Amino acid sequence: MKVKSRSILAVGAAAAVALLALAGCAPAGETPEQGTGTLTVWVDADRAAVLKDVAAQFKEDKGITVKLVTKDFGDIRDDFITQVPTGKGPDIIVGAHDWLGKLVQNGVVAPLELGDKAGDFQDVAITAMSFEGQTYGLPYSVENIALLRNVDLAPEAPATFDEAVAAGQALVAAGTATYPFLVGLDPNAADPYHLYPLQASFGAPVFGLDENGTYDASKLELGTPGGDAFAQFLATQGAAGVFNTNITGDIAKEEFNAGKSPFFLTGPWNVPAAAEAGINYAIDPIPTTGPDPATPFVGVQGFFISAKSENTLAANEFLVNYLGTEAVQTALYEVGGRAPALLSAFDAAKSNPDVAAFGEVGANGVPMPNVPAMDAVWADWGTTEVAIINNTGDPVTLWQAMVASIQSKIDAS
Amino acid sequence: MTAETLMTAETAPRVIPLKRKLTPGRWFRETGWRHVVGIVVVAFAVFPLLYVLSASLNPTGTLVGSNALFRSIDFSNYVDLFNLPQQPFAAWFMNSIVIGLVTAVGTVFLGALAAYAFSRMRFTGRRVGLLSLLLVQMFPQLLGVVAIFLLLSAIGDIFPILGLGSQLGLILVYLGGALGVNTYLMYGFFNTVPVSIDEAAKIDGASHAQIFFTIILRLVAPILAVVGLLSFVATMSEFVVASVVLQEPARQTLAVGLYTFVSQETSKNWTMFAAGAVLSAIPVMALFLYLQKYIVGGLTAGSVK
Amino acid sequence: MTSVLTRPTRERSSLTGILVKIVLLGIVDALAVFALFTLFMQQSWLVFGIALAVTLALNFIYLKPGLLPAKYLAPGIVFLAIFQIFVVLYSGYIAFTNYGDGHNSTKEDAVTAIIARSQERVPDSPAYGLTVLDQLGQVSFLVTDPDGEVFLGGQDRPLDEVTNAGTDGTGKADSLPGYTTLTFQDLISRQSEIASISVPLTDDPNDGALRTPDGSTAYLYTSTFVYDEQADTFTDTESGEVYTDGGNGSFVSADGTEIQPGWKIDVGFANFARAFGEEDIRGPLLGVVAWTFAFAILSVALTFALGLFLALVFNDWRMKGRRFYRVAIILPYAFPGFLSGLVWLGLFNQDFGFINQVLLFGADIPWLTHEWLAKASVLIVNLWLGFPYMFLICTGALQSIPDELTEAAKVDGARPWSVFRLIKFPLLLVSVAPLLIASFAYNFNNFNIIYMLTGGGPRNPEAGVDAGATDLLITLVYKVAFGSGTGRDYGLASAFAILIFIIVAVVSVIGFRQTKALEELN
Structure with missing residues (x-):
């Protein structure tokens, strides 16, 4: 008992010491002094590595401290929206362009004037960073999916989806492949993002465009005849087993890397693993399913300034003249593998044939819609795709029910 | 009854039945079947985690892509974990352990104080107080994080040492949950300690504080250990509040830090995350092994009569 | 041995006691004075008043003789009040505003x-x-x-x-x-x-x-x-x-x-009126409420039954290797929950999962996409996640049951099952019943597991409602309050949350009454 009570005491004492130690190294007096030149930047871990050097340079050049706060990427948007109004939020965040509608809707993001520099970036990046005619963020990367092809299995790039499936099925019949075509889907939510190019090829985008060339949430175009054709296409491919909602992204990746399928519809993020697995791959345009080209969604990432930042000049300087430089954009590309948004950095990165190939596919892509109404679209879209692929009902009826549901949610706003 | 007799009772050896040769049938009826149950349950408990272990040893694999476990044994994920300047795993590990231990000790202490009051004293509002403790924790704190953010930024204006970004501040937030269901667990256990012990000590001239700290707390050691462990595990895995309060990478906890490996749709590093998760389970295991002797270490409060 | 517990003398006790008390109270007062001073300079009068009142109350409690319950409860309650009650009040207040996307600030x-x-x-x-x-x-x-x-x-x-x-x-x-x-x-x-x-x-x-x-x-x-x-x-x-x-x-x-943007205003009971009028909730309400209760009750019952059973099985000191089994049982509890959730998602995969492929020799069972199987799967995973907790608290609580009691019953010829049913179980229930109630409340609102495994599905897209087979009230509310074209409506969500809280609280209070009866029984 004696021993026991001593060791309990020891734990208590250790805890007390630890408490004191913590108190000792707590950030004493670390209150950010507003307006005197401390920029607080929220970044995800990968980006933080690069920004650390840029921040040191900025401090040296301008005498302004850049405080990097590493946040989980998935949390940045919502924490930004809730914290900016309290006046304690950050000055700058890293984010994805499709957050923009929501950020503007909440009045938490400040417009960014790129001036003549706007022309130095890929057009699609600037379009993506614009909302209702105003530019808000400094883009740093552009990313899209394409068709990853196992050259050993399929020496020729297919032009149409039917060609791809025919080639794949021939391989399956010959026993050299297990899956004619791979795309990662979720059993509950399919994957509208990955299936979108095939849908776009039928001429059924999500939203129409307004006179500025940006998305107009009031023009829902999912329900056009092209949409019905796409629904029927999904049902056919589902019945044929080409699309299988049990093949998740992880499984698709694993099976493609095992050489079990000639085609894999995916993004640059899965290429390194394929190369490492020894797959002899090529990156091709996405095969068409209908009359239009199969244009993927383009995702752009960038940096945004808070609407309540009291360091707007410094923040602007940091974004435009530091993060917008070729050196930094290249460094960001090297750490994340995403193609740079700055044209000069992009051209340099194109020396990597993978980047060039994805870039070529993305060149006729469209930015993923950044209107707030997209939140209402994704859920219904995915569930319906699952239902259609699994042939649980008439595809056109299911598709039109989805369109009606999305429309009613948008109207409710 | 005096303290001496109490100690005698505590140190009294268990009544161990005489050793006798067990027939296999008897052995099975008495303890053998327990092993069968144990093996089945361990399989159920551990099996899904083998996937995590397997993924952590596979540098390129995915988390659940395949049923072929342990195709490669490679410790590079574990080595890499400690070599990432932006994701200081070692610091997270220490932070989590320190924050977890301090919170656990604080929770046990505050909870035990309250449980003692509820168990030994009769006062107005006792019943309602107990009920409120239960109900407060049930209230859906949809915007709890926003409230805590506002609260800590206000506290930080007065005591910068406790504000946003401070681990001490985070511990305080966790201690806010010290009175809750765990208090009940202790309360129930305190109730089984006979009041006669308190009274005997009181006659011997002990103050209420002495009775509580030197006698009662020891008798309820099993439940203190359980509550401490529960609190430690809860703190180790707490994500939402920690992610808002702690801002610098070097100050974050395991739960927050590890999540950064997989939070981006297009650059998930499941294998690294799995390795981190395996390592993060070790402190919990270690603490449980250490506390087991208090939880089931032979002496039970009830045997003190 | 006896040196640890020498008979305490009154003199020493009061001296050390007073000394410790004075030092601790002194520290608290010093901090409080500093805080009050800062608040005074900031002219935050309301907070100043509250802080002053709390400081005075604490001094009164610890300096005045008597008031024992308050002396023991005060430390925990101070923390509870700052970090829990405030949060509850804030969350409650939001239900009376239009706070949400588009109405985010002043x-x-x-x-x-x-x-x-x-x-x-x-x-x-x-x-x-x-x-x-x-x-x-x-x-x-x-x-x-x-x-x-x-x-x-x-x-x-x-x-x-x-x-x-x-x-x-x-x-x-x-x-x-x-x-x-x-x-x-x-x-x-x-x-x-x-x-x-x-x-x-x-x-x-x-x-x-x-x-x-x-x-x-x-x-x-x-x-x-x-x-x-x-x-x-x-x-x-x-x-x-x-x-x-x-x-x-x-x-x-x-x-x-x-x-856009608008700003946050107080809207009175408008959110509650909307909550009651919401067609997306009212339609599937009965089915969802029934499943929510079934899910919460079954989750508690299954985890408790398994946890208790294992606690009893491994509480036998004659058994070798108990420590190993116990540690292995705790493992699911030591891993991040969402990681385990993802692993289970993979295990249940219809075409590739271990359960169908290996355990069932290539069966084709739609674990997560069939209405009833999905419900069962969710419960299985929840059992896996929850039984270590129940095992732990049952193991702890079992230590309070004196061996003499059960030994005596055995000597009297009672069979093990009767010993358990008539002696151990009622005693155990006294201390763990409130935890079962809390666990019920937790599972009633167990958003994470549903979201992780099925997202509420499978759902019939033709039915025209968002509710799926595994949707709990809380996930349905989430879809309604956060999934519309305007985005997240925290005001509406909070109003729903308060309504759900009322349901859970009523059930809990009834349950609590039962435990009171239990307690008096003993």
Whole structure:
């Protein structure tokens, strides 16, 4: 008992010491002094590595401290929206362009004037960073999916989806492949993002465009005849087993890397693993399913300034003249593998044939819609795709029910 | 009854039945079947985690892509974990352990104080107080994080040492949950300690504080250990509040830090995350092994009569 | 041995006790005085008053003899009040506001944001070279246009040509006699002021104004919305449409068009009225409520039954290797929950999962996509996640049951099952029953597991409602309050949450009454 009570005491004492130690190294007096030149930047871990050097340079050049706060990427948007109004939020965040509608809707993001520099970036990046005619963020990367092809299995790039499936099925019949075509889907939510190019090829985008060339949430175009054709296409491919909602992204990746399928519809993020697995791959345009080209969604990432930042000049300087430089954009590309948004950095990165190939596919892509109404679209879209692929009902009826549901949610706003 | 007799009772050896040769049938009826149950349950408990272990040893694999476990044994994920300047795993590990231990000790202490009051004293509002403790924790704190953010930024204006970004501040937030269901667990256990012990000590001239700290707390050691462990595990895995309060990478906890490996749709590093998760389970295991002797270490409060 | 517990003497006890008490109270008071002083300087009177009251109360409790319960409860309650009660009150308050996407902050912030985003750069207008000057604290813009002509202007002072400006090597004017040129450091220290300056191009406001994002370049902007502070209205400069404060936390035009963002206002019970009128909830309500109760009760029952059973099985000191089994059982509890959730998702995969492929030799069972199987799967995973917790608390609680009691019963000839049913179980239930109630409440709102495994599905897309087979009330509420076109509506979600809380609380209080009866029984 004696021993026991001593060791309990020891734990208590250790805890007390630890408490004191913590108190000792707590950030004493670390209150950010507003307006005197401390920029607080929220970044995800990968980006933080690069920004650390840029921040040191900025401090040296301008005498302004850049405080990097590493946040989980998935949390940045919502924490930004809730914290900016309290006046304690950050000055700058890293984010994805499709957050923009929501950020503007909440009045938490400040417009960014790129001036003549706007022309130095890929057009699609600037379009993506614009909302209702105003530019808000400094883009740093552009990313899209394409068709990853196992050259050993399929020496020729297919032009149409039917060609791809025919080639794949021939391989399956010959026993050299297990899956004619791979795309990662979720059993509950399919994957509208990955299936979108095939849908776009039928001429059924999500939203129409307004006179500025940006998305107009009031023009829902999912329900056009092209949409019905796409629904029927999904049902056919589902019945044929080409699309299988049990093949998740992880499984698709694993099976493609095992050489079990000639085609894999995916993004640059899965290429390194394929190369490492020894797959002899090529990156091709996405095969068409209908009359239009199969244009993927383009995702752009960038940096945004808070609407309540009291360091707007410094923040602007940091974004435009530091993060917008070729050196930094290249460094960001090297750490994340995403193609740079700055044209000069992009051209340099194109020396990597993978980047060039994805870039070529993305060149006729469209930015993923950044209107707030997209939140209402994704859920219904995915569930319906699952239902259609699994042939649980008439595809056109299911598709039109989805369109009606999305429309009613948008109207409710 | 005096303290001496109490100690005698505590140190009294268990009544161990005489050793006798067990027939296999008897052995099975008495303890053998327990092993069968144990093996089945361990399989159920551990099996899904083998996937995590397997993924952590596979540098390129995915988390659940395949049923072929342990195709490669490679410790590079574990080595890499400690070599990432932006994701200081070692610091997270220490932070989590320190924050977890301090919170656990604080929770046990505050909870035990309250449980003692509820168990030994009769006062107005006792019943309602107990009920409120239960109900407060049930209230859906949809915007709890926003409230805590506002609260800590206000506290930080007065005591910068406790504000946003401070681990001490985070511990305080966790201690806010010290009175809750765990208090009940202790309360129930305190109730089984006979009041006669308190009274005997009181006659011997002990103050209420002495009775509580030197006698009662020891008798309820099993439940203190359980509550401490529960609190430690809860703190180790707490994500939402920690992610808002702690801002610098070097100050974050395991739960927050590890999540950064997989939070981006297009650059998930499941294998690294799995390795981190395996390592993060070790402190919990270690603490449980250490506390087991208090939880089931032979002496039970009830045997003190 | 006895030295640890020597018979305490009254004198020593009071001396150490008083000493410890005085030191601790002294520290608390010192901190409190510091906090009160700061609050006084900040003039936050309400918080000051509360802090003062708490400090006085604490001193009263610990200095006055007696008041024992308060002495033991106060430390925990202080923490509880600050970090839990406040949070509860805040969450509750939100239910009476329109807080959510689009109504995120104050009206002042909304006006600022609208003004900022309505500044549109005049198409094809050039970039102007800019030097910011200061004269007696007043800031002026020294502007060089693309033709090399130099102008001076300031807030509400239209540009005026100047000829005596000094220029740098590129032809950009960088100084003016009588004015101080601001360095970059000066700009930074006055950046809010400089960023808010807009210099009219001419006397005609429709020609636009120059603003600078960086202090070295100025651009020409026109405003698509003009704010009239007196009338509290925005006017669209193109269409002439006037937007007024419509009383709903946003500026609306006569035809009902809103400008984003709006702001947060109190809306009284409007969210509750909406909650009751919500068609998406009312339709599937019965089925969802039934499943929510079934899920919560079954989750508690299964985890408790398994946890208790295992606690009993491994509570036998004759058994070898108990420590190993116990540690293995705790493992599911030690891993991050969402990681385990993902693993289970993989295990249940219909075509590739271990359960179908290996355990069931290639069966084709739709674990997560069939209505009833999905319900069962969710319960299995929840059992896996929850039984270690129940095992732990049961193991702990079992230690309070004296062996003598059960030994005595055995001697009296009671069979093990009767010993358990009649002696151990009722005693155990006294201490764990409240935890079972808490666990019920937790599972009633167990959003994470549903979200992770099935997302509420499988759902019938033709049914026209969002509710799926595994949707709990809380996940359905989430879909309704956060999934519409406007985005997340925290006000509505909080109102729903309070309604759910009332249900859970009533059930819990009833359950609690039962435990009270239990307790008195013993």
